[in-house]
Amino acid sequence: MTAMRPLRLLVVEGNPKAMRERHAAVSGQTPSAFYADILSGLAADETLEATVDVCFPADEGANLPDGSDLASYDGVAITGSGLNLWKAERESLVQVDFARAVYDAGVPFFGSCWGLQVAAAAAGGEVKLNPQGREIGIARAIHITDAGRGHPLHAGRTQVFDAPAIHSDEVAAVPPGAIVTATNDLCAVQAAEIRHGNGVFWGVQFHPEYTFAELGGILSRYTPIMLEEGFFRDGEEAAGYITDLVALDADPGRKDVAWRLGVAPSVLDPKIRRTELINWLTLQVLPTASARLRG
Structure with missing residues (x-):
C-alpha cells in the first residue's frame, strides 16, 4: 500500500x-493564519498530515x-x-478572477461566508x-433543504442547526446548476x-471554522456598527455579550453562559460545529488526493 503524502492545502x-x-x-491572527491553523488541526484529527500555504489576492502585486x-x-x-462584492472594488474583483482560476484547475474548493459569495460570483x-x-x-435555525438532504457536505448534521455567522451580504442569485443545500429565514443561501468549469465548490454562508473567542474578537x-443597527442598547451590554463568548470558549461547560446566549450543545461541540469543513477534507480533498497519488 502506498503511503499517503501530506495534503497540500491553500x-x-x-x-x-x-x-x-x-x-x-x-484577534491575534489574520483570518488566513487562523483558518490555516484550523485546517491543520482538523487534518491532524483525521490522522492526516497537511501543509497549508496562504496567498493574498487582494494585495497589489501579489504573487x-x-x-x-x-x-x-x-x-x-x-x-x-470585510469587503462587499456589490461595491465592485478591485480588491474584490481580483478574488473573483482567482476563484475562476481555482475552478479551472479542478481543485476541491471550499469557502466560508465571503468565500461562498466569491465562488458564486465567479x-x-x-x-x-x-x-x-x-x-x-x-445564525439560527439553519435547515437543510430538500436538495441538500443526503448531500455529503452536511453528513452528520441534524436537519436544523445553529452556527457562528457574521455577514450583511448574501448570494442573491445562485449560478446556473448550483444546489442550495441549506437555508434559513434570514438568508436564502x-x-x-x-459546479463550474472543471471544479466543484462546497461553501457555507456561516463560519464553521470560528471559535467563540474568535467570534468575540x-x-x-463590530460593536459600533452593532450599536448603530440596534443589536445592543449600549457599550456595556455589548461588552457583556463578548465577555460571555470568550468565557464560553475557555469553558464550554459553562451552562449558565450557554443558556444566557442561547447556544445549543451542538454549537459548543467543535467537531459538530465544523461539520462542513471536516466533510470537505474527508469526502472531497482526501479522496481526490488519494486518486492523484494512485495515478
Whole structure:
C-alpha cells in the first residue's frame, strides 16, 4: 500500500492588508493564519498530515499560483472578508478572477461566508446587500433543504442547526446548476454546491471554522456598527455579550453562559460545529488526493 503524502492545502485571504491587520490587532491572527491553523488541526484529527500555504489576492502585486501551481494543491479554501462584492472594488474583483482560476484547475474548493459569495460570483451568480439586514453572532435555525438532504457536505448534521455567522451580504442569485443545500429565514443561501468549469465548490454562508473567542474578537470590532443597527442598547451590554463568548470558549461547560446566549450543545461541540469543513477534507480533498497519488 502506498503511503499517503501530506495534503497540500491553500488558504486564500479574503481581506486586503489593512483589514487583516485590524483583525489581527484584536484577534491575534489574520483570518488566513487562523483558518490555516484550523485546517491543520482538523487534518491532524483525521490522522492526516497537511501543509497549508496562504496567498493574498487582494494585495497589489501579489504573487499568486496559477495553472499547474494551483493544480498541485489538494484543496483551496477562501476565508471571510470585510469587503462587499456589490461595491465592485478591485480588491474584490481580483478574488473573483482567482476563484475562476481555482475552478479551472479542478481543485476541491471550499469557502466560508465571503468565500461562498466569491465562488458564486465567479460561476455567474450575484451577490447583494441582504435587505433583511445583518446576521451576526449565531445564525439560527439553519435547515437543510430538500436538495441538500443526503448531500455529503452536511453528513452528520441534524436537519436544523445553529452556527457562528457574521455577514450583511448574501448570494442573491445562485449560478446556473448550483444546489442550495441549506437555508434559513434570514438568508436564502446558507450553503451550496457549485459546479463550474472543471471544479466543484462546497461553501457555507456561516463560519464553521470560528471559535467563540474568535467570534468575540470580531464582535468587539463590530460593536459600533452593532450599536448603530440596534443589536445592543449600549457599550456595556455589548461588552457583556463578548465577555460571555470568550468565557464560553475557555469553558464550554459553562451552562449558565450557554443558556444566557442561547447556544445549543451542538454549537459548543467543535467537531459538530465544523461539520462542513471536516466533510470537505474527508469526502472531497482526501479522496481526490488519494486518486492523484494512485495515478
